[in-house]
Amino acid sequence: MVLEETCLVTAPHHGHADGYRPPAVTGLHDLIDAQAGRRPRARALLVGADRAPVSYGTLAALAGELALQLRAEGLRPGRPVGLVSGNNLEFVVALLGAARAGLVVAPLDPTLPEPERQACYTALGVQAVLTGPPAAIQRPASPEVPAATLGGPAYWPLTVARGNDGQYAVTLAAGAAPLPGGAAHGAATELTGEDALALFTAGTTGRAKTVPLTHTNVAASVRSIAACYRLTPEDATVAAMPFFHGHGLLAGLLTTLASGGCVLLPERGRFTAHTFWDDMRAASATWYTAVPTIHDILLQRAPQEYCGSRVLPLRFARSCSAPLAPATARALEHLLDAPVLSAYGMTESTHQAASEPLSAPPGRTPGSVGRPAPVRVRVLDAAQRPCAPGTEGEIWVQGPTVARGYLTDPEATAAAFHDGWFRTGDLGRLDPEGRLLLTGRLKNLINRGGEKISPELVEEVLTAFPGVTEAAVFAVPDPLYGQCVGAAVVLGRGSTSTDYDLLAHCRSRLAPYEVPDRLAIVLSLPHTAKGTLNRRAVADLYGSR
Template sequence: HSAPGAAQRTAADTAAPRTASDAASDTVPRTASDAASDPAPRITSSLSAADALVLFTAGTTDRAKMVPLTHANVAASVRGICAGYELGPADATVAVMPLFHGHGLLAALLAPLATGGCVLLPAQGRFSAHTFWDDVRAGGATWFTAVPTIHEILLERAAREYPGPRVAPLRFVRSCSAPLSATTGRALERTLGVPVLSAYGMTESTHQATSQRPPGRGTRKSGSVGRSTGVDLRIVGPDGKDRPPGAVGEVWVRGATVTRGYLGDPAETARGFTDGWFHTGDLGSLDRDGELVLTGRIKDLINRGGEKISPEHVEEVLSGGPGVAEAAVYPVPDATYGQRVGAAVVTRDGAGPDAEQILAYCRDRLAPYEVPDRLEITRALPHTVKGALDRQAVAERYAH
């Protein structure tokens, strides 16, 4: 059906991808033991009939790598997303994420179609803040998923453009592909009147690995990205041993959604995989309930005279400051300390805090060595095509 204002609504039918339709026949994720007992072929030099598609990693801090995903990987991912959010034929969404990455393809398109739901595709094929709420109304959206940048844009424009809670029967909003600040999450919940659920995933796990659950499916813990949606999780220390509950280490994942390796790149495959476990490069901890809390990327850590600083942690604090819309933290080369902390900040329209006011806010909430040595207020920060902060571009633009 044609939607007002130039958008198209697509219902699941016989043209839906077979892997997605097959996944919908059983919306309960496989157990961890099932996932572990069904490994994909350990060949990464070529493709086979088992492969469904190849996606590229984001490549924001390193060169992009090719990730082969099998039909079984895709089906397991769709099954986990559908079950985790209890998607069904009555659900509808607006697909604002690009379909050439897992977030848009798996979560926004295949999962809702697999359960007989509807997907509205924006007329221009991408997110437009100007038409978003018209699209939500036209599609009767019950949920939508996006990166934090899009959530922040919607929140920034809400006073002028959000038409109110009766615009559509939203029951939740999903956030994935980058850390969502607690400040943005709480503000979005207050504005929309529905829970904002954080999820965690990567191309190598066919998108989603963990997610917070909808209301009634358990307590949502602040700062968590939820529990597994069908994979095994480990937190591994530098010594290669598992860390106890609450301790920080590298997040490893294994299961039916995890790729067998990188296509045509045996060296990177050897570095990134051990006995089916993918080394995510993310730092985090698991509590006794299986809730995952992320603390940053290993490659992004800033080493200031031996003190290891998480840019994500400093960004979280900066983003909570009065008048701050978005923040990016990066290492600044330094002859004495090796690296210092730099920050670029985007302020909200009309807010106008200056650099010293922002730094004063940070001094009350960060360790002295974490407080940015350099802070620049800018009009906009560079992002990837899927809306995540482009850290390589940030460093190239501001660090020198």
């Protein structure tokens, strides 16, 4: 049992730009140790309907308790364990507790169909799957059923509850399901004691891959993100992004905890638009990070729900995982009275590889994601020769956060990883000052009779039209040109624009071959679990119409 103490909250101030020191962590296993030792009563999390504070001392004790239970159940260090839960206290305790036990944690989306989740975990060779709320996730009827009869690993429900006496307790229902014994199997054979996480790529343009990230990768990423935004114990945020992807896990959760700040976990364990600003106010949040889709939703609802910059004086907002439309960035900065900083990252670089700085001036260049850190970046042409500043090419990254490859996929590893460099598949250019500008993605390019068209460029033009809230551009098969340009557009409430209006707007700003040959106004577009546009699903839905 862990006694919850009254959490201390300090008044916000940020006069630390010159003498800032990133958190001294070496991996996921010691992420909160310094905070728990120096500031055990400070709030680490706000949880539940009543937004109850959980201190660093309590969180460390809960993680330690779970680590003992996991070891007692026979889980072997250096082997993977699954984690399926919403953004809640159970997820955080499971993550930190498993890391303390020396396990490699593999989070997955709770909404994935059960066969898909079982297939991922069976291929990885996990020893068991820790599960937390929401209760709606599909799991075997009983943890007593042997995993082998279900075609996958055993599910172990985990609960963290606070009693009337103020004490927290963690309970693991491990049951009697046998674990895979003997030598490691599946992708687990390629893991070592240096590994902290096994993350699954989004897989929206192809088969998802499994990326092993070491404790060194995690520590370098956390230190770099914290330094970029000067995060300290005086900062707080709300978890808008899911923890089973790098964006929410590394930037939203782990960097905040390592820096000694506070993370509010929404009551439902996921982003909810109608409670977001109330949550931000309850946390006294100084920043948040999200995908462009969430920024758009918040903008649309702001007239009714935003509490105002005097009530919530944010230092900045962050956007990552997809390009942020310049019009959205400008509107959001006007609303928040704070800078909106675009960042660039991917699973293979342990999330962030570049970001605009806090000092970024207004009127920034569209597509800019600032200077790379902690990685080095080079932009290469099709012959893998360096491009001159301002010339578009493929972005490659190298540095302490770059993974070593993909598990059990030597062909994909050989294609993407070269002498410590990772081929991102993204298109961009470096300006003379060393800032990185994103222009598209190689796999997304549309080839219209030999003319290469960037869907992202056409989407940027479409979303700049008044009343357009979202746009998706995709290739449509064409007997004459091979491919032509298709577009699906979502209009905001009250907009009366037509497809003729939108096409006229495009003709005035794009080359003739870039103007959509087919344009549909739709009610909504499909997104991935982390909120980014699902291009494969968009093409399936609208590409044959």
